[in-house]
Structures are given as C-alpha cells and as structure tokens.
Amino acid sequence: MPDDRKFLGREGESAALEFLQTHGFKILETNFRTRAAEIDMIAKDHETLCFIEVKTRRSIKKGLPKESVTPSKQHKIILGASFYLKKHRLLESRIRFDVIEVFEKEGRFEFNLIKNAFQAG
C-alpha cells in the first residue's frame, strides 16, 4: 500500500474513533489482530458489543467503502470477534458487526455509520 493511502487510513481511523466516542460508543480496542483475524475497532454501544470495520475513501469513484468488506474480510472479522469473546469470556454479550465509512474531502471528514453492515450467515 502506498504511504499516502496508509496515512489516509490512519487519519480516517482516528477521526472515526472520535466520531464514535461523541456518539456514545465506548471504545474497547483498536487494531485488534492476530495472524488470521483483524478488527479495526471494538466498542460498546449501550449493551451491544460492536465489531467495527473502518473504511476511508477520498472519493466514491471506486465504489462505496462498505462494498469493500469482502467475504474473506468478513471471515477475518468474525474470527476476530470469536477470539475476543472467548478471550474475555463475554459469552453472554449481544454482538453486532458495523462498518463506519469515512469520506475525506479537503481535510474534512464525513461519516456514515452502518449498523449491522453485514450479516454473517
């Protein structure tokens, strides 16, 4: 990945983090990953544990960000969620898979939070 895109990704993640916090999410983890699993953010929205994929884009030309959550990416998120739940013994928690789209335009960010962005089954 070119440095510029990496930089945009990191900027997007920290902007998304702030956005989620101001909307009442309690951030529990960022960049939760193992060799096989990766989740950008894990947060609590009231009583629901949310596993959140952050998608940052400069334009919608390449398709909407949420469209880039490919099945194989979904598997990594589900594996990561399973790992997190087991590790912290959160067997009774309610869970959800969200995507937050971050659009950058001239140094400003816009957000679109999609709850239940994909259904695992």
Place this chain on the structure above:
Amino acid sequence: MWQFEHNAKALGYKIIAGVDEAGRGPLAGPVVSAAVILPQDFFCEGINDSKKLSKKKRDALFPRIMENALAVSTGLASHHEIDDINILRASLLSMKRAVENLSSLPGSPVPDLLLIDGKFTLDMDIHQSAIVRGDSKSISIAAASIIAKVTRDTIMKELHETYPAYNFVRHKGYPTKAHKQAILKHGPCPVHRLTFRGVKEVLHAR
C-alpha cells in the same frame, strides 16, 4: 493425534492443513468450515474430538489455536446454498472456501496436503486425504473442528440479534424441542433451511 501428520511428513509433505465443518444438523444458519495449519510443536493436551470436548475446554483451546497456528481460515455456505445444492455438497463447498481463504492471508503458508474430516475429498488441485472421524484422530482436523464450531456459534449469536424469537443463541439452530416449537409458533425466518424436516412441513402447512 499426530499419526496422520507424522506419516504425511515422512512421505515428504511439508505444510499440512486440517479441515472440518460444523453445522450440518441445524435447521437454520450456514454450515461453517475451518482450515488450520499447526506448527509441529503445538502442545495438544485436551484436544480431541471437539464434539466430545466440554464447552469449557473448547473455549480454552480456541485462543491457543488462534495464537499458535501458522494459519487459520474459515469458509461458509449459506442456508440458501444448503437449500439449493443439499447439505452435503454445501458443507464440501464451505470446506473448499475455507481452504481458498487460507491464501488470502498475507504470508500464510500454502498447504501441500489437506486432511479432511469425513468420507469425501474436495474438488481442488491439492493432495488430500479424507479421514472418517478425523476430528478424533488428527490434531489438525481437531483444531479445525474447534475453530469451525466456535465461529459458527458467533455467527448464530449475531443472527439471534436479528431473529430473537427463535433463541439461536441457546441452541445454535439445532433441532431442539424449544427451537421446533418456536418454528411452529412463528413460522420459519429468513435464515431457516427450508428443505429441512422440521421446517418444510411448517412452511407447507402455513
């Protein structure tokens, strides 16, 4: 538990992946498979047939596999696909997807042999060996079995949020008395397997 792996190494295979599925019996949700490549020194106390393992032990082994395996991947076939092509073929399809997803991991080793639970091999250009009751005979298949089961549980937990009337979080879609009663009461939901006994009769009666 290492016999199959040791024999394969003696034959010259270097990277061996165990493959297993979970969720052929349930009336709802996907069938989920996993492929796992273990390091040679993986310590295996308590790993055996995951269906015979207590839930507690399985829960304890899951993070150990995730942390120590050389590669872990999953694949699934949806309730639609199960209805379309039948459960056996769908479960083989989910296994194939799990193996294909191994290669989507950066730097992940490519297996030169698959050890597959059951009677069937996959439609793939990799050497394979099907082992009946493999999850109690091969450590790699046992590990895949645990990953598949736990992953499927997570998926059913999430589906429970969308369709709470059936209590998927409790029975994971398996045909328990409570689940069958819920289907009778509410009818099938969009993730039920409509070709399965216990669902199709209700569908036809309504």
